[in-house]
Amino acid sequence: MNLRALQRDFQSLYGRPAAGAVRAPGRVNLIGEHTDYNDGFVLPIAISRQTLAAYARRDDRIVHFASKQAESQIVPVDLAAPIARAEPTWANYCRGVAAGLLAAGVELTGADVLFDSDVPLGGGLSSSAALEVATALVLLEAAGARGAVAAADLARLCQKAEHDFAGAPCGIMDQSIAIMGQAGRAMLLDCRGNEVRHVPFDDPDGVLLVADTQVRHAISGGAYALRRQQCHADAAALGAKALREVDLPAVQAALAEGKLDAPQFKRARHVAGEIARTLQAVQVLGEGDHKRFGQLMTASHVSLRDDYEVSCEELDAIVDAALPVPGVHGARMTGGGFGGCAIILAHVSQAERITRIIQEAFAARFGRRCPIFATPATAGAGPLAME
Ligand code: GLA
Numbered sequence: 001m002n003l004r005a006l007q008r009d010f011q012s013l014y015g016r017p018a019a020g021a022v023r024a025p026g027r028v029n030l031i032g033e034h035t036d037y038n039d040g041f042v043l044p045i046a047i048s049r050q051t052l053a054a055y056a057r058r059d060d061r062i063v064h065f066a067s068k069q070a071e072s073q074i075v076p077v078d079l080a081a082p083i084a085r086a087e088p089t090w091a092n093y094c095r096g097v098a099a100g101l102l103a104a105g106v107e108l109t110g111a112d113v114l115f116d117s118d119v120p121l122g123g124g125l126s127s128s129a130a131l132e133v134a135t136a137l138v139l140l141e142a143a144g145a146r147g148a149v150a151a152a153d154l155a156r157l158c159q160k161a162e163h164d165f166a167g168a169p170c171g172i173m174d175q176s177i178a179i180m181g182q183a184g185r186a187m188l189l190d191c192r193g194n195e196v197r198h199v200p201f202d203d204p205d206g207v208l209l210v211a212d213t214q215v216r217h218a219i220s221g222g223a224y225a226l227r228r229q230q231c232h233a234d235a236a237a238l239g240a241k242a243l244r245e246v247d248l249p250a251v252q253a254a255l256a257e258g259k260l261d262a263p264q265f266k267r268a269r270h271v272a273g274e275i276a277r278t279l280q281a282v283q284v285l286g287e288g289d290h291k292r293f294g295q296l297m298t299a300s301h302v303s304l305r306d307d308y309e310v311s312c313e314e315l316d317a318i319v320d321a322a323l324p325v326p327g328v329h330g331a332r333m334t335g336g337g338f339g340g341c342a343i344i345l346a347h348v349s350q351a352e353r354i355t356r357i358i359q360e361a362f363a364a365r366f367g368r369r370c371p372i373f374a375t376p377a378t379a380g381a382g383p384l385a386m387e
Pocket of ligand 1: 034170335
């Protein structure tokens with residue numbers, strides 16, 4: 001995938017050249033999983049896999065969306081009429097963002113748009129957030145309204161599109177990192193105050209590997225929503241607005257006092273523990289202690305597997321294969337879980353060996369491939385210089 005090819009495809013699809021293009025990255029979360037909707041902390045990076053969108057402004061109020069991942073079929077959306085969910089469903093992310101920008105008072109213009117993406121669709125790397133954010137930037141650029149919506153507001157607008165138009169009750173992490181990520185840095189996001197701190201994540205001796213189970217699981221499925229409900233019920237039982245307000249001793253005490261039953265306790269223990277681990281992880285990252293950082297990642301996986309129960313056999317198998325290999329600092333599932341990807345933090349000299357060992361173990365157990373790639377922390381979304 002590259003911009004030049006996208007420009008060529010745009011020309012043949014729309015019969016005129018693209019006027020501009022934008023990119024929006026996928027993400028992996030280093031630590032802080034299932035904490036965003038509990039008002040907690042997350043520590044994601046933007047990755048090298050990304051969604052590109054080429055566009056040219058139109059003089060009417062029709063936006064044509066097309067995606068190379070959907071056979072470049074043109075989906076028209078009339079900005080002058082009420083925008084609602086419709087077929088094809090991939091375009092609902094785009095419809096939702098267009099509706100959100102209009103509701104925010106942005107004067108949008110018509111545009112021809114073509115997307116291309118190498119973020120595996122539904123693969124746990126936030127392909128949907130990348131599509132939403134790319135849509136938002138393209139519509140803003142076409143309307144000459146770059147910067148009209150502040151970054152945090154744009155993240156919320158894209159999140160709302162996902163809630164209302166795709167039926168996925170996601171938190172705020174994915175859209176925030178796709179917009180605000182920085183090259184060479186992880187982003188500590190306080191999901192309560194929306195405060196952001198960028199933390200260097202660019203150790204030349206380190207490598208972050210992303211291993212794809214190729215097990216697909218939509219967060220519009222019931223399990224994610226159920227976890228959210230359980231957390232809110234736990235918080236209410238503890239007299240808190242969100243589990244963010246509750247630390248591990250308080251969770252422990254609530255079990256002893258009978259305020260939480262054993263299953264409720266496990267969910268709350270994950271969230272309180274994960275928030276503490278995330279803050280510790282930022283501290284040890286600042287100290288350059290990648291071994292300790294890796295240990296916190298692995299502890300996060302164990303908690304997601306045993307207490308939060310959102311891992312799966314394939315994710316556990318990748319983590320189990322990676323951990324004993326010399327040079328591996330830590331490994332964990334990333335994102336919502338039930339499939340998707342695992343990440344491995346390791347010494348760069350061992351990257352090839354680790355990749356081979358994981359792939360062999362995975363193939364022996366599941367009889368299929370496990371694609372693995374390395375990624376640095378990349379920049380968040382933005383316009384691209386045309387070639
Ligand atoms: C999905 C959601 C995020 C977050 C993660 C779990 O990726 O989109 O908002 O809740 O799951 O950390």
